[in-house]
Amino acid sequence: LSNDLKLSYTVSPHLRSKNNVQQAMYDVIIALLPISAVAVYFFGINAVFAIAVCLAAAVLTDLGFKKMLGRSHTPFDGSALVTGLLIALTFSVETSWWTLVVATVIGVGVAKELMGGLGWNRFNPALFGRVSGILFASLFFNQLNITFAPLSYTPAPIDTVTQATPLALLKMGAEMPAMSQMFIANQGGALAEVSPLALLIGGVYLFVRGHIKWHIPVSIIATVFLFGLIFEGPQLALYHVLAGGLMIGALYMATDWVTSPVTPKGMVIFGVAIGILIMVFRLFLTPTEGTAFSILILNAFVPMIDRLTKRPVFGEAPARVQTPEASTVVAGKPA
């Protein structure tokens, strides 16, 4: 009998759930479909172009860096696609394609692969790429823009009149779009800023699928709203929640598994701290990039938060119900 048996000999446990990283990554992409669709609705072929550039750059960077770092054997986990799509969504359609490429290469290549690959990166790759793109833009992108001008390409002419972000409008004291319109769909700013509702639908999907918990998004949004309420009143507080990168940041960037705390308690601390920082940026420093910088700064504190919020082991917490007094029990059984 035993000659024809090829028995698998592995350590316990011998059962597995259906959870897997690839599926989770594809779920994030599914969650980002509604916002991508609204962006395409508003910006048309230009949005499609930007997304395509970032996805292609992300996949090529992933393959290239893995080859360079001798990590080619690792299976394609889909995280590069998520990073690429998120980067595309954080830029406006006016952005030159080489800015998108630079941001994506830095996000996927430097922030993720050079840091040791998926799981080892300390900073959210998409935000790291996005912020690098912005910083480099002011440093030498003007020169790049001149050099690459002949190569510049946009599939369709851009109507620049409607591009100012609501948050900038808010700062300038200009007339703002109606609240309901801003929530459902409003053309302006980056691709991901066009519809908080679409972002929320995707966020709910991730929550239902068990990929994210409510703690981080809710604590960020609640903190931002509360600070807005205190400093600027209810009307503007709502704008603070709906405008800019807050929604995509709170729902998709701050909830990134690798770069956020692992316990609900840590998540709330992380979220509240991000919310406070965002409002410090928005109220006192710069009207843009507040969300991105705040999340990146808190990313650095995640190991510390995990340590500080370390929960007691089962049976370690003193307050839990213990044995009744020995006096109530008949004693006297020798060992």
Next chain:
Amino acid sequence: VTVKSFDRGVFLPHYKEFSENEPITTISLPSEVVIPLQQHIGAPCSAVVKVGDRVKTGQKIGDSEAFVSAAVFASVDGTVVAIEPRPSFTGAKVESVVIEVAPEQEEPKWADRDVTQLSNDQIKQAIKDAGIVGMGGAAFPTHVKLSPPKPIDAIIINACECEPFLTCDHRLSVEMTEELVEGARLIQKLVNADKLYFGVETNKPDAIEALNSKVEGEDSIEVIALDVKYPQGSEKQLIKAVLNREVPPGKLPLDVGVVVHNVGTAVAVYEACRYEKPLYERVLTLTGDGAAKPCNVKVPIGTPIGHVIEQCGGFKDFTGAEGEVFNGKVIMGGPMTGFAQDNLDVPVVKGTSGILIFSEEMLVKNEHMPCVRCARCVDHCPMYLYPNSISVNAERGLYREAVEWGAMDCFECGICVYVCPSNRPIVHLVRETKVKANAAK
């Protein structure tokens, strides 16, 4: 009915349908039984027979002077043909008594005592003489557990059977309810506990009903319906669910006034006290999607698992014809904590609750990815540990850090590996950490 539970843990597919309605049966004897001299936690036994001796069913063949040990018995009539190291279910070789089974078997004759007349000393002696150990898998000598150095106010009979697939405790609860309850009463009397609880998961309504009908109207006995959640049958989680007491790290249930015993153990205690019958056979479940005829069988200790499989219909869709290969897995114990086997000569021991046969579809892959900190293991860990940090640190040889994140409090239930989207070998890394940490002491 209120259903009690513990925090965290995970809902697993039950897979009980294969064998839960199969009454306990018996199988024919093998030609040879291999009885390891150590089937328990504690000191190994020394053989008290020698090669060439004729032995009878129930005859003591191994014993030890040590307190923490349990005697072993011949499970058949036959002749001792060897006393030598033989492979055991853990993969290690264990000194074993090999008995050639005699063609004619005599029906063993047992005493018939009135268990209500037994003194505590007599009960304890009967348990020790019968070599009873915890039959849920841990195989800790029962007489040691029943000599607690501290007062005990509650006995919990563990009828959870929280591991998927296994149904032998379920069948015992339904078919031998009387023996189970009487055995539990003996245990309760022995440690002088005020309360006796039966903890049963709600996916065994017939067991709950059977137990309730036996103990109705008794204030000191209660049947507790428990959530079907893994690892409900782990001692600490069971005590938490039933009594809302937490056993501190490094402590034992008796430190919170509780002793937990498995269903099979309670039945064995009853049989030891009434019939003076030693523990030389046990009920186990042979099941799995690769088993031709899943069943619950009473098997003599020492029976090679290959014989049990063969007698129970063998492998599903596998005839053993020329060129045919069975790609699958054979596991001793449950699917979450059991041991995979590559040698079917390994014998059934006192702690063997099941033999699982998995088809190729149930096999798990070996490849794993880095930890992505999804925190599913942290969410589900019933000991509130950080399996993510344990595995990441242990993988890089940082065992001290792995200990800081709780490796030593892990009882290797396997949930973290089950839920891990990266298929990380966390249990393996925990074991590695324990070995390194103990060596460093």
